[in-house]
Amino acid sequence: MRITKVNMFRFKKYVFIALCSVSICLPAFAQQKLADTAGHFSPANLLKQVGTMQVIPFFIKGTGKFWMIDNPPEGENQSVSNYYLVDPAKKTKQPLFDKANIEKSLYSILKQQVEASKIQYQTNFSADGRTVEVGYHDQIYDYNYLTKKLNKRATTKLETPVYHIGDLSPDKQWLLYARHHNLYLKRIADSTEKVLTTDGAENFSFSINGTDNFAETNTPTDAYWLPDSKHFYVLRKDNRKVGTMTVTNSLMSPRPYVNTYVYELPGDKEVAQYDFFIGDVAEQRLQKIDIALWPDQEVSVVRASGLKDEVFLLRRKRTRDELDLCAVNLHTGKVRSIIHEVSKPFINEDLFNVSILQAGKNIIWWSDRSGWGHYYLYNGAGELQHAITSGNWTAGKVVATDTLKQELYFYGYGKEKDRNPYYAFLYKADFGGKKQLLLSPENATHQVFMSPDLQYFVDNYSRIDLKPKAVVRDNEGKKMLEVLDPDLTKLYAYGWKPAEPFTVKAKDGVTNLYGLMWKPFNFDPNKKYPVISQVYPGPFTETVWTQFTLVDRYNNTELAQDGFVVVVMGHRGGSPYRNAAYYKYGYGNIRDYALEDDKYGLEQLGKRYAFMDMDKIGIYGHSGGGMMAVAALGTYPDFYKAAVSSSGNHDNTLYNRTWGESYQGFDKPYDLNQSLAKNIKGPLLLVAAESDENVNPAATMRMVNALILADKNFELLMLPGQHHTYEEPYKTYYEKRTRQFFSKCFFHAY
Numbered sequence: 001m002r003i004t005k006v007n008m009f010r011f012k013k014y015v016f017i018a019l020c021s022v023s024i025c026l027p028a029f030a031q032q033k034l035a036d037t038a039g040h041f042s043p044a045n046l047l048k049q050v051g052t053m054q055v056i057p058f059f060i061k062g063t064g065k066f067w068m069i070d071n072p073p074e075g076e077n078q079s080v081s082n083y084y085l086v087d088p089a090k091k092t093k094q095p096l097f098d099k100a101n102i103e104k105s106l107y108s109i110l111k112q113q114v115e116a117s118k119i120q121y122q123t124n125f126s127a128d129g130r131t132v133e134v135g136y137h138d139q140i141y142d143y144n145y146l147t148k149k150l151n152k153r154a155t156t157k158l159e160t161p162v163y164h165i166g167d168l169s170p171d172k173q174w175l176l177y178a179r180h181h182n183l184y185l186k187r188i189a190d191s192t193e194k195v196l197t198t199d200g201a202e203n204f205s206f207s208i209n210g211t212d213n214f215a216e217t218n219t220p221t222d223a224y225w226l227p228d229s230k231h232f233y234v235l236r237k238d239n240r241k242v243g244t245m246t247v248t249n250s251l252m253s254p255r256p257y258v259n260t261y262v263y264e265l266p267g268d269k270e271v272a273q274y275d276f277f278i279g280d281v282a283e284q285r286l287q288k289i290d291i292a293l294w295p296d297q298e299v300s301v302v303r304a305s306g307l308k309d310e311v312f313l314l315r316r317k318r319t320r321d322e323l324d325l326c327a328v329n330l331h332t333g334k335v336r337s338i339i340h341e342v343s344k345p346f347i348n349e350d351l352f353n354v355s356i357l358q359a360g361k362n363i364i365w366w367s368d369r370s371g372w373g374h375y376y377l378y379n380g381a382g383e384l385q386h387a388i389t390s391g392n393w394t395a396g397k398v399v400a401t402d403t404l405k406q407e408l409y410f411y412g413y414g415k416e417k418d419r420n421p422y423y424a425f426l427y428k429a430d431f432g433g434k435k436q437l438l439l440s441p442e443n444a445t446h447q448v449f450m451s452p453d454l455q456y457f458v459d460n461y462s463r464i465d466l467k468p469k470a471v472v473r474d475n476e477g478k479k480m481l482e483v484l485d486p487d488l489t490k491l492y493a494y495g496w497k498p499a500e501p502f503t504v505k506a507k508d509g510v511t512n513l514y515g516l517m518w519k520p521f522n523f524d525p526n527k528k529y530p531v532i533s534q535v536y537p538g539p540f541t542e543t544v545w546t547q548f549t550l551v552d553r554y555n556n557t558e559l560a561q562d563g564f565v566v567v568v569m570g571h572r573g574g575s576p577y578r579n580a581a582y583y584k585y586g587y588g589n590i591r592d593y594a595l596e597d598d599k600y601g602l603e604q605l606g607k608r609y610a611f612m613d614m615d616k617i618g619i620y621g622h623s624g625g626g627m628m629a630v631a632a633l634g635t636y637p638d639f640y641k642a643a644v645s646s647s648g649n650h651d652n653t654l655y656n657r658t659w660g661e662s663y664q665g666f667d668k669p670y671d672l673n674q675s676l677a678k679n680i681k682g683p684l685l686l687v688a689a690e691s692d693e694n695v696n697p698a699a700t701m702r703m704v705n706a707l708i709l710a711d712k713n714f715e716l717l718m719l720p721g722q723h724h725t726y727e728e729p730y731k732t733y734y735e736k737r738t739r740q741f742f743s744k745c746f747f748h749a750y
Contacts, residue, residue, distance in 0.1 A: 041496065041521070041561050042732075043551040048074040049491040050550060055470035055484045057086070057449050057458045061129045064088045064456040067096050068483065073490050083123060084483075085145060088456040088472045091481045096132065097121050098148050105150035106136055164188075165218045171229040174281055177218045178207035183234065184218075185284055194284045203239035203262060210239065223279070226307055231330050232279040233311050234286075235301055241270035245698075249691045251721040261693055266653060266660030266670075274299040276313065278330055289333050291315065293324055304356035312338075312356050320346040320662040325354060325363070325382075338382035339365055343580075345587045346662045348373060350540045350576040351396060357403050362431070364388065364408065366395070368580040375408065377431055388433045391415065394577050399426065399457075400450040406431040409439075409450060409457075409475075413577045419443055420501075420514060422546045422570075422577060426459070428475070439477035445546040456480065462548035464516060465498050491550075495521050499549065499556070504601040506572050511582065513601055514544055515569030518560035523611075529565045530616035530746040533602060533640075535632070536625040537594035538574030539586055539663055543625070554622070555735050562739050563747065565612055567605065571597040590652055590664040591631050591671040598628075599636055616746050620644035620738060623695060623724065626687075627652075627673060630703065633684060634676025642745040644738045646687035647695045647724055650674065650703040654696060674706035684714040685741045687734060689722035715741070 039045075051073045057066035065088070069081050083096040099119075106114045120135035131142040140153045166177030166186075175186040181200030186193040202212045207219040223234040245263040250256045264271050276299065277286040291299060294317045302312040302325070310327040317323065325339040339354075341347065351373050355364040363378040374395050375388040388408060389395040393415035400409040408429050414421035416438070423445040429436045440446040444461040451457060455475055462468035470484035499516040506513050520529070534554050536543040545552055556566045571594035573586030586593030598619075606614040619640045621629045626648025633643040649655040650673035652664065664670060684707075688700035697718070707714050717737060719730045726734055 039558075041558050043555060043558070046491070046494075046496060046550055046557070049494045049496065050488065051486060052484065053468050053486055053548070053550070054447070054460050055449075055458050057451075058123065059451050060125055062452045063129070064451040064453055065129070066451070066458070067123055070484060072487070081121070083121060086472065086481075086483055088451075088474070088480045093481065093483050094145075096123070096145055097134070097143065098145075101148050102134060102143060102150055106141075109141075109150070109152060166220055167223050167225065167232075169225050169229040169232075169281075170227055173229065176221055176223045176225075176232060176234075176279075178205065178221045179218050180215050181205035181207055181210070183221060183223065183286065185279070185281070196279065196284070196286045201240065203242070204236070206234060206236055210237070224301065224303070226311075226330070227305075228308070230281050232281070233301070233328075233330075234277050234279065235299060235313075236275045236277070238273040238275065242272060243268060243270065245693075245696050247691045247693055247696060249721045259691065259693070263693075263696075264657035266655075266657050266664065267666070268657060271296050271318075271657065272298070276328065278311075278328065278333060287333055289328055289335065291326070291328070291335060293326075293337075294318065294322075302354055302356055304360065306359040307356075308359060310360060312360070314354065316347070318661065319666065320349075320658075323347055323352075325365075327360065338380075339363065339378055341365075341367060341369075343368060345584060345665060348576050348580070348583060349662070351394070353398055355398065355401060357401065364398075364401070364431075368583075371580050373576075373580070375410070375429075377433070386433050388429050388431060389427075389436065390433070392579070393421075394579070395427075396424065396577065399448060400454055402454050409454075411446075416443075420445075420546060422514060422542075422544070422575070423463075424546075426457070428477075437477065439473060439475075441477070447547070458483070460484075464501055464545060464547070464549060466548060468548045496550075496557070497521055499545075499552075502567075502569075502605065504569065504604045507596040507600045508572075511572055513570050513572075513597060515567055515601065516544055516556075517605075518556045518566040520560050520563055520565075525611050527611060528613040529563060529611055530618065530742070531602065531606075531612050531614070532559060532564045532566045532618045532620065532742060533598060533632075534559075534566060534568045534625070535594070535598060535619060535621040535628045536568075536574075536623070537571060537586070537628045538624070539583065540576060542570040542574040544568055544570050558735065559739055559742070562743050564618075564742065565609075567602070569598065569601045587663060588665050588668045589671075590660070591627065591673070592635065594628055595632055595635055598632065599639055602639075616641060618642040618644075618742050618745065620646075620742075621648075622646045624649060626650075630673045630680075630684065630686075631676060633682055634673065634679040637679050637681040641682045642684070642742060643682065644685045644687065644741055645703075646726075646734065647689055647692055647697075648673070648686075648699065648703070649695045650699050654699050654702070656694075673703055677703070677706035677710040677712060680707070680710075680712055683741070683745050684712075685717065685737070686714060687717045687719065687737075689719045689724060689726065691721055692724045694724035 051071040055068050057068055059066045066086050068084050070084055071082050084093050085096045086093045103114050122133040124133045131144045134141040134143045142151050142153050164175050166175045168175055173188050177184050182197045183206040184193050184195050203210050206221050223232050225232045239262045242262045244260050246260045248256050248258050276289045276291045279286050293315045296318040298316040300314050313326050315324045321344050322342050324337055326335050326337045328335050348368050353366045360380045365376045377385040377388055394413040396411035398410045411424045412427045426440040426448050440459050442461050444463045446461045449458045460470045467488055471482045472480045499518045502515050504513050560566045573593045576583045606612045617640055619629045619632050626645035627650055629643040629645045632640045652660050652670050686700055688697040722730050
């Protein structure tokens with residue numbers, strides 16, 4: 001399941017616990033006295049041991065120069081951020097602000113003592129890029145970082161900015177906005193407005209907010225202007241017949257808040273419909289275009305620059321295995337199909353990408369038609385020219401496109417021999433498909449930021465067992481300079497250790513699965529440790545971090561310190577970055593496809609490492625991982641002995657339509673966790689978030705009902721006012737309860 005965050009309410013008062021019956025744990029095991037180290041290695045404490053771990057460049061005025069932050073660990077003269085200016089051409093990294101010099105300059109200007117803590121360093125560059133702002137006591141100063149001169153800025157009367165609510169035309173003469181769900185066109189010169197539609201309604205709106213909450217006021221739209229300011233287009237979504245779901249927030253005052261929202265379920269008869277319109281400013285009218293290709297199709301706009309006569313749409317078939325790129329003529333309204341893609345059993349939407357170049361003259365198209373994901377070049381008529389990339393590896397997200405040099409910068413996976421296929425490397429390929437160049441050679445995973453002029457890129461690279469570094473390279477991959485090499489002495493002195501990577505085979509005995517293992521930092525190889533499998537089945541990602549990870553999303557480091565060996569591994573069907581067969585392995589078996597790989601992988605590790613106590617195996621996960629944890633406990637009740645399941649989609653008929661119809665399909669019935677309740681033997685902690693619009697807490701309640709009907713004991717924790725991503729202090733409380741639960745089950749430690 002995709003992990004989303006809905007930030008509608010952030011009320012934090014208290015946590016109530018609903019205990020359904022009494023949890024009965026496993027028979028008492030030999031007590032293991034645990035050091036109270038989990039809190040010592042909490043995320044908050046660990047983050048205090050390090051400074052900046054990644055460079056995020058802020059490029060200056062469209063050049064390769066950039067400023068960055070590079071801070072030491074907390075407590076080491078870190079009262080304010082340390083800004084640096086990097087010039088790749090000169091191979092220099094220097095402080096952007098000479099703070100001692102600025103203090104002296106302020107003293108010279110003001111003729112009085114300067115309070116260093118009151119100086120504000122602001123990275124607002126002048127138009128020529130030579131000066132930045134320094135603030136002190138409500139006065140702005142211009143600081144020339146080249147000459148180190150500080151000048152008081154003359155007080156000037158600022159023009160009152162004019163704000164427009166809506167979408168302003170490129171020539172700034174026209175404004176599009178919505179009111180009462182209809183579309184309006186206003187002439188800026190005289191403020192005359194023209195209503196272009198009259199059929200707008202809630203959930204059938206031209207506003208970016210389709211509800212009635214803001215219908216009385218002017219709101220922005222999804223309309224998009226063409227460069228000539230004479231035409232625009234807009235896509236309207238019709239959700240009027242779509243069903244709804246409801247969540248509550250008990251922490252609202254004085255009464256709990258009830259939130260009812262549109263939500264499509266797999267197999268729904270009534271789903272969203274789409275209308276597409278072309279607008280003509282001269283005639284002040286909208287023309288509805290017939291874009292129908294399939295019943296219940298999904299439609300999205302493909303943005304492109306320099307368009308004159310046509311705009312581009314993607315139409316997706318409801319079965320998720322076909323999509324169509326089409327163009328709409330702005331003058332005639334005629335629709336022409338350009339590229340039609342079929343990929344069984346579903347399109348890889350996580351990596352699919354289309355780029356319209358040179359106003360539609362060329363099109364770059366991603367497809368896994370060969371069994372591997374690659375880029376293809378088409379002409380504007382939809383005729384395939386050739387493959388830009390090819391081979392038994394995956395071409396991933398596009399980083400940048402150079403239309404002048406006809407070059408594509410993109411991430412690649414699995415191309416380099418004897419390297420982890422999940423490591424991201426940056427490549428450059430020409431549109432002709434003749435030349436490919438590896439630009440980031442280190443045996444690590446890379447995250448890059450390309451400069452606006454495409455001359456340089458910042459390369460952050462690391463591995464789970466290799467500390468991060470950042471370098472600047474030119475567009476041929478030549479290293480210009482190193483800009484970050486964090487000192488981790490304090491972190492290691494604190495006692496922290498990284499997770500350990502491992503590889504096992506999938507149940508087929510052939511496919512490599514990659515994983516991580518966290519051990520207690522006081523690990524003794526002569527002892528036996530209970531094993532906790534942290535799981536997430538995919539299918540759009542695997543929670544096996546490849547980069548240097550101090551604090552992972554699930555806080556497995558802290559869990560391990562309570563005396564567990566914690567492992568996580570990928571499973572067939574889990575990642576879009578392997579080949580198509582791997583990614584689509586779980587189709588039609590959305591609940592169970594990852595289970596046998598997890599069990600088989602743990603069995604291999606148990607044979608490999610004597611310190612793993614294979615009689616004490618727990619499992620936990622969030623979202624899809626929560627579903628998987630319960631499914632594992634019910635499918636292999638004699639193998640997995642305890643489980644924690646948070647916000648699990650136990651009933652996928654209750655989860656969103658895109659998920660179910662893409663990955664389960666239409667032909668096979670859903671296997672639901674409720675059917676496994678009768679098999680569960682070990683203790684189970686269910687966790688749900690009261691206000692979760694992503695995985696509605698009703699999914700957990702259905703599992704609760706099944707457990708009650710099966711007369712099973714379990715624990716239930718409901719987090720009030722929380723959404724799918726838990727916020728503090730609820731996140732920390734949930735993690736504490738998870739550690740306590742497993743300790744109780746395997747150690748009787750509390």
